[in-house]
Amino acid sequence: MNNHQPQSDEPEAQKNSGIWRIHWRSPTSMIGLFVGATCAAVAHHLYYDSINGAEVVIVRNEWTLQAVRDSQEWKLRFGAGLAFLAKAMFAASVIVAYEQRAWLTARNKAVTVSGLDAMFSAAQNPLSFFSLDFLRKAKAGAIMALLVWCIPLAAVITPGTLIVVPTTLSTSKSFPVPAVNFSQVQPLYDYYSSVVGNDGQSTSNGITPYLSRLISSTATSSQILPMNIALANSTYNLTFHGPSFRCREPTNYTIPLQNVSSLEGYSQYNHGRLWVWAQNITYDCVLTDTEYSTRFFYSASEQVQRIDPEYGFKWTEEDLYGNYFYVADALSTLLGGAVRVFLKGVMSYKTRVADTAVFGALKVDSTDNPSSGLLPKSLAPEARALARNKTVGELIEELSRNITLSLFSADQILYQNDTMVKISSDVNVYSYNRRVLIITYVVVFSGTLIALLIGGAAYFQNGVSHQVSFSAFMSTTRNYRLDELTAGSSMGAMPLRDSIQSTKLQLGFLRNVDEEVGEEEAMRRVGFGLSDQIVPLQKGVPYY
Numbered sequence: 001m002n003n004h005q006p007q008s009d010e011p012e013a014q015k016n017s018g019i020w021r022i023h024w025r026s027p028t029s030m031i032g033l034f035v036g037a038t039c040a041a042v043a044h045h046l047y048y049d050s051i052n053g054a055e056v057v058i059v060r061n062e063w064t065l066q067a068v069r070d071s072q073e074w075k076l077r078f079g080a081g082l083a084f085l086a087k088a089m090f091a092a093s094v095i096v097a098y099e100q101r102a103w104l105t106a107r108n109k110a111v112t113v114s115g116l117d118a119m120f121s122a123a124q125n126p127l128s129f130f131s132l133d134f135l136r137k138a139k140a141g142a143i144m145a146l147l148v149w150c151i152p153l154a155a156v157i158t159p160g161t162l163i164v165v166p167t168t169l170s171t172s173k174s175f176p177v178p179a180v181n182f183s184q185v186q187p188l189y190d191y192y193s194s195v196v197g198n199d200g201q202s203t204s205n206g207i208t209p210y211l212s213r214l215i216s217s218t219a220t221s222s223q224i225l226p227m228n229i230a231l232a233n234s235t236y237n238l239t240f241h242g243p244s245f246r247c248r249e250p251t252n253y254t255i256p257l258q259n260v261s262s263l264e265g266y267s268q269y270n271h272g273r274l275w276v277w278a279q280n281i282t283y284d285c286v287l288t289d290t291e292y293s294t295r296f297f298y299s300a301s302e303q304v305q306r307i308d309p310e311y312g313f314k315w316t317e318e319d320l321y322g323n324y325f326y327v328a329d330a331l332s333t334l335l336g337g338a339v340r341v342f343l344k345g346v347m348s349y350k351t352r353v354a355d356t357a358v359f360g361a362l363k364v365d366s367t368d369n370p371s372s373g374l375l376p377k378s379l380a381p382e383a384r385a386l387a388r389n390k391t392v393g394e395l396i397e398e399l400s401r402n403i404t405l406s407l408f409s410a411d412q413i414l415y416q417n418d419t420m421v422k423i424s425s426d427v428n429v430y431s432y433n434r435r436v437l438i439i440t441y442v443v444v445f446s447g448t449l450i451a452l453l454i455g456g457a458a459y460f461q462n463g464v465s466h467q468v469s470f471s472a473f474m475s476t477t478r479n480y481r482l483d484e485l486t487a488g489s490s491m492g493a494m495p496l497r498d499s500i501q502s503t504k505l506q507l508g509f510l511r512n513v514d515e516e517v518g519e520e521e522a523m524r525r526v527g528f529g530l531s532d533q534i535v536p537l538q539k540g541v542p543y544y
Contacts, residue, residue, distance in 0.1 A: 052162075094151065098144040273287065508535055
């Protein structure tokens with residue numbers, strides 16, 4: 001059998017001298033992986049930020065282009081993919097830097113074989129951290145290797161920053177909404193007048209007219225009645241004109257009130273004008289055109305449309321609309337008449353004021369007046385509190401406005417008016433916690449950058465670029481001293497003998513101790529050897 005040696009076309013001088021240079025491929029891969037990982041992290045943030053707040057779309061078919069673009073599953077898959085790509089490239093970049101540091105440690109320090117095993121496998125085997133020699137001799141390397149194991153946590157944390165939460169989305173569009181047609185108020189008032197006597201009570205076989213119920217309910221509760229027509233989950237603003245009383249204390253004219261000093265309260269009405277004596281104060285309440293600025297909202301608990309009680313209004317100088325007086329006439333029927341308070345009771349004449357919050361304001365400030373504790377039990381708690389904080393004039397004004405606004409509950413007098421309506425709907429949307437994702441990637445980025453700086457310094461100190469590969473170990477362990485050390489273990493079977501694992505080796509110039517070969521003829525070879533047989537390498541010196 002003929003043994004053929006592989007022929008090489010390399011120049012003899014290059015084969016016989018070491019090359020002190022850092023090949024571009026190793027640092028380029030280290031930096032390129034770092035830049036690629038940073039781009040993937042930024043892309044992950046931008047992708048999640050772009051779908052933050054977007055509605056979750058339910059897609060039936062997952063294998064179409066539309067499904068890939070819209071479905072929740074694919075969005076989460078894209079995010080997880082970017083997280084995996086970022087962590088993989090960050091870790092790979094650190095591994096390249098760690099390899100340079102590991103070879104630098106092998107050159108500068110004598111490490112046991114078991115420590116070298118741990119050092120060169122720490123990025124792949126977490127059990128390497130149990131090697132005390134590795135931890136003592138390669139502290140910076142151990143930290144870099146630990147970073148390699150911690151970086152994958154980013155792929156666990158960052159995908160969890162995008163979750164699905166329920167929320168309410170609002171859209172605005174023009175929509176017909178109800179408004180009061182005051183020209184239709186007269187039929188309601190005629191019906192009211194035909195069945196209610198002068199005392200304000202029903203006289204038609206117990207039937208309570210609609211307008212009577214509307215006024216009584218508004219006066220008793222001191223609240224605006226809700227609309228019967230409900231536009232679900234909607235909010236809109238409406239500005240319109242309507243009637244209300246404006247009460248002031250007269251100065252330049254005489255009020256037609258006589259012999260009222262013995263009464264607690266007294267009122268007199270003349271088409272559009274109401275004179276009231278209460279709390280020893282006279283009020284002149286005049287029907288006035290009023291501009292209302294209201295906000296309508298949908299009450300989900302009641303499933304009705306309500307007017308926000310914090311509405312705006314202002315009295316105007318415009319002429320009164322004819323049908324305004326019907327609302328004023330109906331209110332005067334409720335408040336007209338007289339009230340007298342005795343020691344143990346109340347007597348009212350031709351009035352239902354005792355059913356309103358106005359009654360609670362009669363001499364409410366007098367602690368010795370029994371009327372202060374005679375609020376009707378039918379009054380709502382809100383009306384009771386209201387009565388104790390406002391004057392009679394203010395209560396009459398507010399009651400008149402509430403009655404006008406409560407007309408929105410009368411379907412018979414409503415018409416449709418287009419306005420901008422904000423409609424809310426309960427949907428599921430994507431919620432992105434950008435703070436957690438950014439902090440996570442900043443920590444990983446910073447740790448990787450520090451590792452790369454350590455690796456860059458190792459490139460400069462080594463003078464060459466290294467890898468943890470078979471070819472690297474083949475080139476640095478071919479010498480007869482290691483052959484003698486590993487006699488009987490050439491198969492590389494684990495575990496190695498204790499005598500081998502405890503032997504300290506170092507990378508450097510192998511000193512020739514063969515007496516038959518002169519020093520000038522000694523082979524200047526680099527490799528691992530026993531620490532007492534190694535001469536430290538000098539950068540720039542040629543080695544075989």
